[in-house]
Amino acid sequence: MTVLLSANEAADAPLQDRAPRHFGLTAEAWLRIIAPTLIGLLALAGWEALVRINEIPPYLLPGPVTVFETLIREWPSLSVSLLITLQITFAALAVAAVLGLALAVLFAQSRIIELSLFPYAVILQVTPVVAIAPLIIIWVDDIRIALLICAWIVAFFPILSNTTLGLNSADQNLADLFRLYRASRWQVLRHLRLPTAMPYFLAGLRISGGLALIGAIVAEFVAGTGGRASGLAYRILEAGYQLQIPKMFAALVLVSLTGIAIFLAMSLISHLALRHWHESAMKERR
Amino acid sequence: MPEAPPIAPVTEPRGPASVISLEGVTKRYANGTLAVRGVDLSVARGDFVSLLGPSGCGKSTVLRMMAGLIPPSSGRVEMAGGGETGDIGFVFQEPTLMPWSSALRNVMLPLRLGGVGRQTAERRARDALASVGLAGFEDSYPRALSGGMKMRVSIARALVTKPRLLLMDEPFAALDEITRHKLNNDLLTLWQAERFTAVFVTHSVFESVYLSRRVVVMAARPGRVVEDLAVDAPYPRGEAFRTSADYAAHCREISSALHRAMEE
Structure with missing residues (x-):
């Protein structure tokens, strides 16, 4: 006698997403792209119209066309600054991810270590980076490393606290199962706690991506007042001093686009890593 | 009630036929709850035993102590042959x-x-x-x-x-009845084919009668064994057994035993 699956059980299995696709994307996905794009274009058109009809001078409020022209014209100097800001942001994010993960794993191994060190991570988080940036810039000779440290301080905590939470969220029955098979500490970490923490870590990474950029920009504003920096924030400051308002806007646009790009990149990483199993990466099914 | 020291004196084993045995097992949780008291239970090799009782009678606690997931406060849990990793399977x-x-x-x-x-x-x-x-x-x-x-x-x-011993903690409680019947049949098929010993925790009189050779009825507050009944119908069991007078009689007998357990 062999065991066979019943039709009743097979019929109960959740249906896989089979929505029709147009040019590789579902109607829902297209709506997600088209609707915000349309709103953005309308807002830009309204802004341009406002500037032209009221004849607002560009040193008060440049229209989007002027800003775009400036962006093209100033691209040689702006692109160099963009690259510097990107380097600092991603280096800070990478260090935050590695150290945040490593420290969270350390916390997960010992409650004593977690209880002793976690408050200091909180202090690091709640101290405004603007307030400590001047000190760090004084202490650290290399301005890029100083900026990196500032960005890291801001980006570090969400990864640490999320991953710590995730490592402690393992299913109790699964933990019992690992105990039943006498799994080693390392096996529990590798096969149970780290996979459980994965969505938490990625959510932290998504928050930290934006924060790293903000940290890098804010720190550079502080450093920039000393005339020692060359990232996008410095371009904004510089353009401000020279009353080149369109250039200020152009740099600001680049900062925003960078933030959006980082967010999208982190969302993509998260989706790719979790698409097989986590609710957050699943399409709504009706 | 004075509790015996955790290390009980060595007694005669209950014979090679027993796979796992509990002797005078008591479990008191850290918060003071007395989950089970004085449970003596020996499971014969190849048997299919159901632990039946109301919520809070400690049947899951007994199962977890058999698995070694929690230690007894006093008494002994002993697996014949020591118990290697993989000797016990557990279904939650x-x-x-x-x-x-x-x-x-x-x-x-x-x-x-x-x-x-x-x-x-x-x-x-x-x-x-x-x-x-x-x-x-x-x-x-x-x-x-x-x-x-x-x-x-x-x-x-x-x-x-x-594994030599398969422990199951109300595995089919959340399933619809058609699926539950099918999985009960499949479980019996696997049990007959692979010759493991099964201990099955359930709330259901019908499930316990249909599956097992022996039904251990437990009562709550504190959790303890109150009756130990045999279901001597032959295997393989199928729909014919489920609709037989024999099945109905066993269900009646065990229902009233469960009723008495809840009155106590």
Whole structure:
């Protein structure tokens, strides 16, 4: 006698997403792209119209066309600054991810270590980076490393606290199962706690991506007042001093686009890593 | 009630026929709750025993002590032959699968944790999945499976190490009745084919009669064994047994035993 699956059980299995696709994307996905794009274009058109009809001078409020022209014209100097800001942001994010993960794993191994060190991570988080940036810039000779440290301080905590939470969220029955098979500490970490923490870590990474950029920009504003920096924030400051308002806007646009790009990149990483199993990466099914 | 010291004097083993035995087992949790008191229970090799009782009677606690997941406060839990890793399989009330792993990798887990090589583990896991009727679902993730199918994966995982003792904690309680009947039949088929000893915790009189050779009725506050009844119908059991007068008589007998247990 062999065991066979019943039709009743097979019929109960959740249906896989089979929505029709147009040019590789579902109607829902297209709506997600088209609707915000349309709103953005309308807002830009309204802004341009406002500037032209009221004849607002560009040193008060440049229209989007002027800003775009400036962006093209100033691209040689702006692109160099963009690259510097990107380097600092991603280096800070990478260090935050590695150290945040490593420290969270350390916390997960010992409650004593977690209880002793976690408050200091909180202090690091709640101290405004603007307030400590001047000190760090004084202490650290290399301005890029100083900026990196500032960005890291801001980006570090969400990864640490999320991953710590995730490592402690393992299913109790699964933990019992690992105990039943006498799994080693390392096996529990590798096969149970780290996979459980994965969505938490990625959510932290998504928050930290934006924060790293903000940290890098804010720190550079502080450093920039000393005339020692060359990232996008410095371009904004510089353009401000020279009353080149369109250039200020152009740099600001680049900062925003960078933030959006980082967010999208982190969302993509998260989706790719979790698409097989986590609710957050699943399409709504009706 | 004075509690005996954790290390009880060595007594005569209950004979080679017993797979696992509990002697005077009491469990008091850290918060002071007395979960079970003075349980003596010996499970014969190859037997199918159900632990039946109301919520809070400590049947899950007894099962967890058998698995070695929690230690008794006093008394002894002894597995014949010591108990190697993989000697005991455990099926939880929920499927308790790793959502990030395919069905195959879920079933491979006990073998991988025990240091079995990847290829051997994979082959044995495929066989185990096929034995529970899930051939072709190796690469499915748990979220793509129905409740009954997930429970089948859970059973395959428990059986992949060829355990001598399979412990099940109300495994089919959350399933619809049609699926539950089917899984009951399949469980009996596996039990007859693989000759493991089964201890099955349930709330259901009907399930306990249909599956087991022996029904241990427990009462609550504190959890203890109050009756120990035999269901002497032959296997294989099927729909004919479910509709027989014999089945009805056993259900009546065990229902009234459960009723008495809850009156006490």
